[in-house]
Amino acid sequence: MWLEQGRNLDWQTMTIIFNILSYVSILALVALGLAIVFGMMDIVNLAHAEWVTIGAYTLAVAQSLGGRDAFWVALVVAPAVGAALGWVLECSVIRLLYKRPLDTLLATYAVSLILQKALELVFGTQPMLVYAPFNGAVTAFGATYPAYRIFMIGVAVAVTAGCWLVFSHTGFGTQLRAVIQHPAMAEAVGIDTRHLNRMAFAAGAALASLAGVLVAPMVSVESHLGVYYLGKAFFVIVLGGIGSIAGSLVGSAVIGTAETLFSYRVDPSLASALVLILSIVVIRFRPQGLIPGFSAAHQLLGKR
Amino acid sequence: MFQRLKLHAGLWVSQPRPGSSDLPFAVGWALGLLLMLMLPHCVAPYALSTVRDALVMGLLALSYDLLWGKAGVLTLGHTTFLGLGAYGFAVATVHFGLAPVSAILIGLLCAGTVAAVVGYFLLYAGVRLHFFAIVSMAVLIIAQQLATSWQSVTGGDTGILGIPGLSATFAGHSLDLSSPLGSWYAVAAVVLATACLTWLACRSRYGKVLAAIATNEWRARACGYHTSFHLLRLFVISALLAALAGCLMAACSGVVAPDVFSPLLATEVILWVAVGGRGTLGGPVIAAVAFTLLKQRISSYSTELWPLLLGALFLGCVLFLPNGLRFRRGVINLRWVWRAMTARRALPGARRAGGGQ
DSSP states (O other): OHHHHHHHHHHHHHHHHHHHHHHHHHHHHHHHHHHHHHHHHOOOOTTHHHHHHHHHHHHHHHHHHHOTTHHHHHHHHHHHHHHHHHHHHHHHTGGGGTTOHHHHHHHHHHHHHHHHHHHHHHHOSSOBOOOOSOOOEEEETTEEEEHHHHHHHHHHHHHHHHHHHHHHHSHHHHHHHHHHHOHHHHHHTTOOHHHHHHHHHHHHHHHHHHHHHHHGGGSOBOTTHHHHHHHHHHHHHHHHOTTOHHHHHHHHHHHHHHHHHHHHHSOHHHHHHHHHHHHHHHHHHOTTOSSOOSOSSOSTTOOO | OHHHHHHHHHHHHOOOOOOGGGHHHHHHHHHHHHHHHHHHHHSOHHHHHHHHHHHHHHHHHHHHIIIIIIHOOOOSOTHHHHHHHHHHHHIIIIITOOOHHHHHHHHHHHHHHHHHHHHHHHHTTTOOHHHHHHHHHHHHHHHHHHHHHOHHHHOTTTOBOOOOOOEEEETTEEEEOOSHHHHHHHHHHHHHHHHHHHHHHHHSHHHHHHHHHHHOHHHHHHTTOOHHHHHHHHHHHHHHHHHHHHHHHHHHHSOBOGGGGOHHHHHHHHHHHHHHOTTOSHHHHHHHHHHHHHHHHHHTTOTTHHHHHHHHHHHHHHHHOTTOOOHHHHHHHHHHHHHHHHHHHHHHHHHHHHHTO
8 A cells, every 4th residue: 555655656756857857958949049139139039929929820721631640740840940940030130230239129029919910800800720640658657648649758858958059069160159148249350240140039039839740749839829928938937047048948947847836836927926025036146146157247237 | 213204204205396397297187177077077887887987997007017117027917916915805895894995905905915025035035137027927827816816815716796886984974976976076076086196195205216216226326316116105105006906996897807817908007007107106007097098999790809909019019119109398399399300401501601601
């Protein structure tokens, strides 16, 4: 009987851990692009959430055309679409505002509003139909868990690890870090910061779109799907530290774990509010973030 | 001790001598007063109530202009305090049956407390610029979620209905302001009084300190001003004004729904101040009234069109009008054009005079 109870408890804990992992992995994917763009260009991209929505809508369109298995196509196409649209946004709007960083915040806010309403106009306000590519459950570590969620965690972990490898072990990553650390100096040693910024912006958009595809089968796909993740992603980067991959990972781990655990006890919105209060209190005592990025200028005062 | 306090207070609120730079505001304010008295005789009661609702938004714009225009604190969630004021007023009157005057105090207290707590933790930690903006936006999103899901208090998606209008009982005399005419006078008087007070405050030494903080906070701190404290105080005052607008809105329209927390309204507030001109006090109020009336006009054709148009306007404003439409600069430009034209007319003579050398 003791054994039975122990196994039961173990099963519950494992389910909770899997829930936390799946939330954290999505949050990390969304926050990663945001943090890198913020670190490099000093731009808060408020339209980032819309790229999550664009990813989810791409999946919905692909599945309405090609049936359920079009998920695999969308998994590749959606980041490409997201990157292309991000590139367009960078070229058309953000390029004009490099000298006025605070205005980019307002401009991307406007873009997010336009995109959200444009999606509503084109696709209507009702939720879109999206299916997971496979059903069923897998038993892992003594817990039975939906197979799709485990797949999602796997993809997110792989992509994040890939980002980290690129960031820390390639020449391209070194250049990125140089731009984050000191843009003027990076330019002086011959790095094309404009081009690099554009690449990073598109890559961030692609990551957000990928997150959108992955999360779409588990939530209702509406035009304001992304906004929910955006608020959390901001806390992740403010809490975690700017411009560091480790910071945004730790931040998403803290926020995701806290929120999942809270929502076992109280109403989900109340859980969000509690996490918000918690992070505001933490910011008061550790304004530079849990793991500060490698840029001294990016403290909470912003760059001057 | 008392003498010293009085001296300090006198120093803070002391006004410079009136000069020609005060003329635009004084004239605008007098025009506003004239409009408040004249408008009820010119338009129908329904149109009057539409303008009144727009004027409440003008008060909101004024409170945001104080924060963003005068002290340079950008927030994306200023309507949190509008909503808190409105919900505070609604809950106090409908659920607890309080008189409107004490309900307004409750609404102000709610918004003021939240602003003080959030502001203390963020502003004292040195959170500024982008970070303050995005955290305030997250506060707004969460307030919206709470307003929708906490059904027993906020009434969920439908909100709270049947909020009584404004009325006051004072020393045995009761004053009913719930009719269209009465509420118009109440709202217009509050807006005019607030505009006058904020103008006086910004004109005094305190306004100079705020301007110093907005231009360069490090330098202002080096001059010995506790900038975080000043910003926190201004943040709370601005939140209180927004909450007052929320109370008036709830009392005038009779309903409060989670819409007040929508990011759309928060966007509009920024647009009003950006178009009206940051820091001009009068401009944002006019812009708020004009845009709210325009919004109602457009929404009667299509509800989808307005948000799209709003986004486009907003983008255009940020890209091409970073300082807003400035009436004063417009006048200066006109003068320039006039001078250029007259100068061109005078040119032939000048050339002849030059040729004589």
